Amino acid sequence: MGLTKSEIFTEQQNEIAAIAKVLGHPARxxxxxxxxxxxxxxxxxxxxxxxxxxxxISQHLKELKKxxxxxxxxxxxxxxxxxxxxxxxxxxxxxxxxLNTNSTENCC
Numbered sequence: 001m002g003l004t005k006s007e008i009f010t011e012q013q014n015e016i017a018a019i020a021k022v023l024g025h026p027a028r029x030x031x032x033x034x035x036x037x038x039x040x041x042x043x044x045x046x047x048x049x050x051x052x053x054x055x056x057i058s059q060h061l062k063e064l065k066k067x068x069x070x071x072x073x074x075x076x077x078x079x080x081x082x083x084x085x086x087x088x089x090x091x092x093x094x095x096x097x098x099l100n101t102n103s104t105e106n107c108c
Contacts, residue, residue: 027052032070036083040082069088
């Protein structure tokens with residue numbers, strides 16, 4: 001295989017793009033907002049709270065967990081999910097650095 005395009009970009013650029021990709025679906029944003037609002041782990045069914053089918057929610061939880069934004073803990077027959085606070089702080093810091101970068105000129 002040839003060179004992957006991501007290799008020509010900085011580590012920070014790739015990290016921001018990966019975060020943006022995971023956050024790029026409104027269902028994932030809704031799930032995160034729900035978890036943040038509760039300020040606790042959710043062990044129950046998110047279907048009634050989010051309004052999507054269980055397989056769809058499971059897929060989005062899987063992507064959020066794979067990205068390290070949430071973490072899950074098995075309790076009996078269910079999995080409890082919550083925000084991974086350490087990674088959440090890092091993600092906010094990375095995005096803030098990028099979003100707080102100002103252009104010095106008005107060009108158009």
